[in-house]
Amino acid sequence: MEASITLKKVGKLIGDKTILASLSFGVERGSLVAIIGDNEAGKSMLLKVISGIEYQEFGQVFINGLDAQKRRQEVMSSIGFVSHELDLDPWLTLEQNIQFMGMLYGIDTETINTRMVQLARELHIIPFLKRMVEDISPGIVKKGMVIRAMIHDPDILIMDDPTAFMDAESYRHTWDLLLRLRGQKTILYVSQSLQEVEEAHDRILVLEDGRIVLDGSLDKLLGSTFEFHQFQIEFEELSEDLFKALSKLPKVKNATRIGNSIHFYGRERNVFFEVLNAASTAIMKDIIVKKLSLQDLMDAKYAKDGIH
Amino acid sequence: MTVVMKNILKFSVDKIPYEVWVFPGIVMLIAVSSTYAIIYRDLFDLRIHKKSFMPITLSPYSKTNLVIGFLTTSIIESLFHVLVAMAVLTALLPEPLKWTAYFLTPIFAFIYSFLLANLMITLSIVTDRITTYLSLSIMMFLFVIFGTGVLVEFDFYPEYIGIILTNNPLSMVLSQLRDLLFYNRINWEWVVTPLATSIGWTWLNGYLLKRKLKQ
Numbered sequence: 035m036e037a038s039i040t041l042k043k044v045g046k047l048i049g050d051k052t053i054l055a056s057l058s059f060g061v062e063r064g065s066l067v068a069i070i071g072d073n074e075a076g077k078s079m080l081l082k083v084i085s086g087i088e089y090q091e092f093g094q095v096f097i098n099g100l101d102a103q104k105r106r107q108e109v110m111s112s113i114g115f116v117s118h119e120l121d122l123d124p125w126l127t128l129e130q131n132i133q134f135m136g137m138l139y140g141i142d143t144e145t146i147n148t149r150m151v152q153l154a155r156e157l158h159i160i161p162f163l164k165r166m167v168e169d170i171s172p173g174i175v176k177k178g179m180v181i182r183a184m185i186h187d188p189d190i191l192i193m194d195d196p197t198a199f200m201d202a203e204s205y206r207h208t209w210d211l212l213l214r215l216r217g218q219k220t221i222l223y224v225s226q227s228l229q230e231v232e233e234a235h236d237r238i239l240v241l242e243d244g245r246i247v248l249d250g251s252l253d254k255l256l257g258s259t260f261e262f263h264q265f266q267i268e269f270e271e272l273s274e275d276l277f278k279a280l281s282k283l284p285k286v287k288n289a290t291r292i293g294n295s296i297h298f299y300g301r302e303r304n305v306f307f308e309v310l311n312a313a314s315t316a317i318m319k320d321i322i323v324k325k326l327s328l329q330d331l332m333d334a335k336y337a338k339d340g341i342h
Numbered sequence: 343m344t345v346v347m348k349n350i351l352k353f354s355v356d357k358i359p360y361e362v363w364v365f366p367g368i369v370m371l372i373a374v375s376s377t378y379a380i381i382y383r384d385l386f387d388l389r390i391h392k393k394s395f396m397p398i399t400l401s402p403y404s405k406t407n408l409v410i411g412f413l414t415t416s417i418i419e420s421l422f423h424v425l426v427a428m429a430v431l432t433a434l435l436p437e438p439l440k441w442t443a444y445f446l447t448p449i450f451a452f453i454y455s456f457l458l459a460n461l462m463i464t465l466s467i468v469t470d471r472i473t474t475y476l477s478l479s480i481m482m483f484l485f486v487i488f489g490t491g492v493l494v495e496f497d498f499y500p501e502y503i504g505i506i507l508t509n510n511p512l513s514m515v516l517s518q519l520r521d522l523l524f525y526n527r528i529n530w531e532w533v534v535t536p537l538a539t540s541i542g543w544t545w546l547n548g549y550l551l552k553r554k555l556k557q
Contacts, residue, residue, distance in 0.1 A: 088557065121397065
């Protein structure tokens with residue numbers, strides 16, 4: 035498929051600190067890409083560089099094949115950006131904020147109003163359009179920001195935590211809209227909610243210290259990286275000898291002790307039965323088996339070192 | 343201010359009643375005040391509080407075009423205030439002004455606002471703290487009031503200070519307007535210099551904005 039966004043060895047420095055380190059990747063047209071990572075991993079900066087808010091010190095960003103720095107004015111019409119912070123003008127109504135941005139992009143008033151009402155209806159914020167932004171709750175303002183970013187009908191939506199400040203219903207309305215656009219628009223977003231990312235993505239980029247450490251769909255990431263299950267057995271009393279004996283079983287990985295519980299990883303489910311056999315003399319209180327999730331993947335220890 | 347000042351200065355050096363002489367200066371002061379409020383609100387306040395300024399910079403325009411946009415909106419609004427102020431001040435004048443005054447004053451108010459709006463835009467771009475901005479703004483207003491001939495003629499200053507103040511572009515605008523209104527004479531240099539300065543400054547502000555935003 036054709037690339038909508040292409041980064042070639044993009045580097046960003048702030049002072050002496052490297053924020054983005056020679057990033058190269060492409061985003062396919064119409065795909066939904068989530069970016070996750072720890073604080074200070076460079077997620078927001080990556081979005082800023084792609085959207086043109088900040089220029090990179092090294093490398094090139096191409097939007098629809100055009101160099102974003104050299105052909106900025108052509109590129110900007112293709113991008114809609116939603117920042118993490120609430121950044122609507124508080125002294126205007128929600129409607130005026132959206133209309134103003136539409137006019138900046140040279141869209142005629144009728145088209146602006148038609149699009150605004152349609153999107154506002156989908157996001158259930160029609161009653162708030164004529165209210166001053168300072169009088170509206172942050173979740174509604176964020177939805178207004180999503181509409182503002184889409185008012186000029188851009189091909190690419192870049193969103194920093196698009197559902198921040200939203201309640202469960204607003205979250206659902208927003209994702210209903212974004213998922214409807216999947217395939218038509220390229221959507222690149224950052225989220226702190228791993229559950230959100232698990233539910234909505236074609237591809238996940240895991241960023242760490244300005245580098246992409248993992249890249250792919252959730253199944254691919256979990257499959258290729260670990261293929262592990264997570265196990266936890268709580269005993270009435272877990273002796274030190276028993277813990278050591280269980281930890282030394284050949285298929286048990288990364289065993290840790292939490293009170294009277296042993297927590298470990300195993301590549302196959304039958305590891306569990308071996309552990310149960312070895313621990314049959316002790317009294318067990320609870321057993322938990324689950325497949326690894328994005329949360330486990332994001333655990334810095336395993337993201338860096340894997341399970342040995 | 344003029345009510346107090348006219349008790350001190352009854353006439354200008356050339357025997358023009360003080361209220362009449364000060365009329366263009368007061369109009370310019372009103373133009374500056376309204377321009378200041380708009381630039382503060384639309385540029386400085388939105389920028390430092392990260393409200394809707396960044397999305398504006400992402401629109402498909404060059405930074406110079408954005409600066410021209412801020413200038414245009416602030417000058418149009420200030421000219422509206424100038425027209426209202428002229429109507430109010432006319433009612434307070436002891437003798438009516440020539441009809442040309444009502445045509446020429448807004449034109450020169452445009453040039454005056456064009457220059458000062460550029461100065462305010464520069465302040466709004468280079469300062470990041472509200473306290474710094476306010477202290478610089480107070481200095482700017484003091485300079486406008488006492489250093490550009492708004493209230494006091496330069497003849498009252500020591501000669502060398504008067505020469506320096508006369509030759510700044512803001513003073514040129516006001517001096518030229520008074521020359522036209524009271525003596526029917528024009529010095530094109532005093533019209534072209536402020537206009538050329540403003541145009542150059544607009545381009546400089548576009549460059550400063552680009553540098554500041556790292557875009």
